[in-house]
Amino acid sequence: MKILWIDIDTLRADHLGCYGYLRNTSPNIDRVAGDGVRFEHCYVSDAPCLPSRAALHHGRFGIHTGAMNHCGAYADPYKEGPTRGFKNSAAYRKFVEVLQKGAGLYTGTVSSFAGRHSSWWFLAGFNDVYDCGRGGGELASEVTPRALEWLERNGSREDWFFHFNCWDPHRGYRTPREFGNPFQDAPIEAWITQELIDTQLQTYGTRSAILPRGRVGEPGPREVERIRNLDDYKIWIDGYDTGINYADQHVGGLFAKLDELGLYDETAIIISSDHGENQGELNVYGDHHTADLITSRVPMLVKWPGVKPRVDSAFHYQFDIAATVLELLEQEVPAKWDGESFKDALLAGADAGRECLVVSQAAWSCQRSVIWDDFILIRTYMDGLKDWPELMLFNWREDPHELQNLAGRMPGKVQEGLARLQQWLDAQMRTADVKEDPMLKIIDEGGPCHTRGRLPFFIEFFNSIGKPEIAKRMQEKYGRVWQYNERS
Secondary structure (H helix, E strand, O other), X not given: OEEEEEEEOOOOHHHOHHHOOOOOOOHHHHHHHHHOEEEEEEEOOEEOHHHHHHHHHHOOOHHHHXXXXXXXXXXXXXXXXXXXXXXXXXXXXXXXXXXXXXXXOEEEEEOOHHHHHOOHHHHOOOOEEEOOOOOOOOOHHHHHHHHHHHHHHHOOOOOEEEEEEEOOOOOOOOOOHHHOOOOOOOOOOOOOOHHHHHHHOOOOEOOOOOOOOOOOXXXXXXXXXXXXXXXXXXXXXXXXXXXXXXHHHHHHHHHHHHHHHOOOOOEEEEEEOOOOOEEOHHHOEEEOOOOOHHHHEEOOEEEOOOOOOEEEEEEEEHHHHHHHHHHHOOOOOOOOOOOOOOHHHHHHOOOOOEOEEEEEEOOOOEEEEEEEOOEEEXXXXXXOOEOOOOEEEEEOOOOOOOXXXXXXXXXXXXXXXXXXXXXXXXXXXXXXXXXXXXHHHHHHHOOOHHHOOOHHHHHHHHHHOOOHHHHHHHHHHHHHHOOOOOOX
8 A cells, every 4th residue: 555644734724615615715625625534523632743743643633642732741751661662562652653553555755844843753663764853844845856766766656654744824924025915916804804814913922913923023015014904914815825826836746756657546545734823713823823723724635545435514623534544444443542443434424423522722821622513612720821701612513714703692501511521531541651740731831832921921022012900800810820930
């Protein structure tokens, strides 16, 4: 079996044409959607970057791996402990290790993820590794040539797995100027309104409308200093969508190589991401701070030889896809994995997923959310310097951009969501190797990585722009209760 896994960082599903986006961002990605299965409801169990890929490659929730933050003790997975032999036991084997050692695939990756996050476990099982050394700041044009070389050298092998990773949609919006703006005359979505922006400008939040870049200074050519109106928003979202389109063109180059080698039809192609990207939802712009619908949901497209194209509408974790791939290759899913295969349903063209999902975030805020039926309940344990209530309830089907918090109007649904969340927590603790909740340890350690010590900056910023009332609110809330300044 030949497998190409395309991993586009920071790619939200609903900004792809195949997921119904109004802009033509992704013609090459859409080709795979037409040839394969499009998973409508695929979520990473843990966001953002490091926790997400840790969960996928270990096949386990962050509450089990311990890798939930971007710094501190809980940015690294727990040690296996006394069961570890000369090599890690098969029960803990990582995704690519099973592909290499079990299924006998020759494996390669073009990715800077391991170096960016000092997450060297990510390289387990890869025969060939290329890291351009720019820590995610590279363009697709810098990594695609290496990928094409790998396919040229190894495409004729009987069995291989190749992981291609590019970062172009990630904020910074650094698509080369000469690429232009393919969306200059394209409309924006109707859900973002001037009224919403005006409301957001009256409050605070890391990477909110009032400071979307998170710092003071000259914005890049595809960014703005502040999102004051719909014109500013259009510049901002054009930058994001252009990054998607730039990545898509390079994905098209990979497909052209497969076509040239006569391998497209026989190659399994999987396209996904490590997380989505809030673009105004919950007053977060161009970043991934939440355990909500937007950050946690990822595209998942699977073209697998012999599997008929369709849309799968069931709830899935991303590591369920990995478990399914293992079973499709006649490999056992490692005993310690939380990922559950649905191979038989996939081959039969039927939906078979989870009753509900629990997703987590602990690098920018500390949140857990439960998604079930038509609802998502978001519980915030530590808000990461954002003006959020502890509980938010949304009808994801009617309100996919999370504009109307229903928690006050639907207390019964809130209690149902809290009960589901507690049942999940109890179940995870029963099966955990380390009997602790990493999220609570992260809070005790100082909180989410990217907001530690940031309170003084925001107090100074809001005073400097003539909004002392916001600075005072933040000082009163965080200076006493969570002591961000002292825990920097």
